[in-house]
């Protein structure tokens with residue numbers, strides 16, 4: 119599919135056909151999107167809870183009660199729902215985990231000092247956010263949003279319907295999955311599947327600000 123076709127095809131799906139499930143081969147590609155997303159210094163400050171069973175989706179739907187109940191049926195009727203979680207902090211164990219993965223994946227074979235440089239660069243960025251900008255959780259969460267952005271485009275290229283769901287009670291989801299104990303917190307979710315014939319949003323035209331409103335060409 120051409121990029122512009124995917125951009126126009128993608129839309130916030132408001133009603134999913136509960137009878138249609140994503141094929142396993144597509145799910146694998148969606149996992150690759152999540153895993154291969156870029157992040158600053160490759161810090162990968164995320165974890166993904168993927169619900170595809172009725173029980174799993176019901177657990178996620180606990181975050182869509184009360185004033186978020188407009189999102190409940192999207193979670194329950196989607197084929198798969200990904201809860202994007204962000205690390206609340208980065209400790210030495212996580213830094214060493216990333217470094218070990220980079221070594222395993224063969225990134226330090228040319229010169230051993232590259233490994234030290236990779237670690238030091240990551241630590242320097244982390245320390246800048248910790249001690250100077252004082253925005254570590256916010257910085258980490260931004261990496262998660264970047265992942266979600268590329269995930270949405272990738273899903274569209276795979277001709278999968280999806281909707282990002284920021285309208286969730288993150289505290290309820292944190293408690294449901296005991297996320298804080300793992301230095302994680304729920305950020306946002308994406309429900310995926312196939313649009314229902316009844317989805318009012320499928321036929322509406324896309325609306326965006328005009329080109330002149332948003333670009334400055336220099």
Ligand SMILES: Cc1cc2nc3c(=O)[nH]c(=O)nc-3n(C[C@H](O)[C@H](O)[C@H](O)COP(=O)(O)O)c2cc1C
Nearest residue numbers: 128129130131132189281282283284285286306324
């Ligand atoms: C970060 C983010 C959070 C969103 N949260 C919700 C949500 O909770 N429920 C929902 O139905 N749509 C949600 N949306 C969908 C937006 O309303 C939609 O993307 C926007 O109106 C543009 O329309 P389009 O995606 O159909 O092009 C969210 C979108 C983004 C990017």
